[in-house]
Amino acid sequence: MRKSRDANPFKAMPNILYPDELMDKAYNRSEKIAGELRTTTRGLSTPKSKIIEDNKIRTTASVISDNLLKIVEKTPSIDNLDPFYREILEIMVGSDEFKKSLAAVQWASEIVKKLGTQYSRKVKKAPSPQATSIVRKEFIGRVSSVLKQIYPNMAFLGVARNKLKNIPTVKNLPSVVIAGYPNVGKSTLLRTLTDAEPEVNSYPFTTKGLNIGYTEEGIQIIDTPGVLDRPIYERNDIELHAVVAINYLSDMILFVIDPTEFCGFTMEEQFNLLQEIRKTFNVPILVALTKMDVDEIEGLDKLEEDLGEYEVLKVSSFKKEGIADLRERLLDILDEQGLMGLLEE
């Protein structure tokens, strides 16, 4: 049985502060602590300036290092990502650059922490108040230069987060993906099967969005305009990733053929696309012949013969004929794969 799909994992990514915002945050925090120390260090043997500068260094280091570490910890690790979201990441921002940027942020977090320890030691050894202040300035200079180095990575992650966090979550339900040429009757069939207007969820890989509907039993039916509606060889790189992403979403395919050819595609073209989808997707396929309310469809017998190795159901969305049988078979096929348990989760 397939792995449970989590909600959009990128939602957990924290807001990415730009390096100067991070420096400001650290500065404000260290000034606040310094203010408190000015009133509470009376009577101590260590000179006040040393205590204050040391605290400023340690506070700055921990604010920056912790903020950077939080980015790394709250960002989902690519290796553990649900494959659907991994494809989305690849399509939207590129996973290599994403990995590289996270590694740079982790590196910076560690370096800033080390600099904090190193300069805290230096300040303690400084011979005079002027010297402590010089040590702290040097520390700030080194931290700024580390942050400057990771500026492109932070900017990249900021943009990536804003793009990724808004991707709609695909529910972790038994899922049927509808495929077939344009105009064969896919969206009408989706509406008929689910008795409702589908939700339109926008994803980066298709300008038309995915139309998602739910049957009363809780099955998720996904229509994929622009993704599974023409031959693979006509696709560019992004579209190929989209096919792969959809592959991860589907527990089965409902392939729709319009034997009337009113859709503008011949039966042969539609059959060939079906064969291609079968090679690409490793899930059960059910074929629906639509528009069966149309009289005397020429060549229907030959098509049915060609479809011999597939399970085929005839339907008319207009007359609501064959719909109950189709819904039942979808349930059976998903059940045979042990997926109906997802409904109880």
Ligand SMILES: Nc1nc2c(ncn2[C@@H]2O[C@H](COP(=O)(O)OP(=O)(O)OP(=O)(O)O)[C@@H](O)[C@H]2O)c(=O)[nH]1
């Ligand atoms: N006769 C008849 N026509 C239908 C039936 N279902 C859909 N149609 C018609 O077929 C045409 C295409 O239907 P859609 O449901 O939009 O087809 P689609 O495959 O979703 O098209 P795209 O959104 O372009 O991919 C429309 O004019 C529908 O009215 C049916 O059961 N019988």
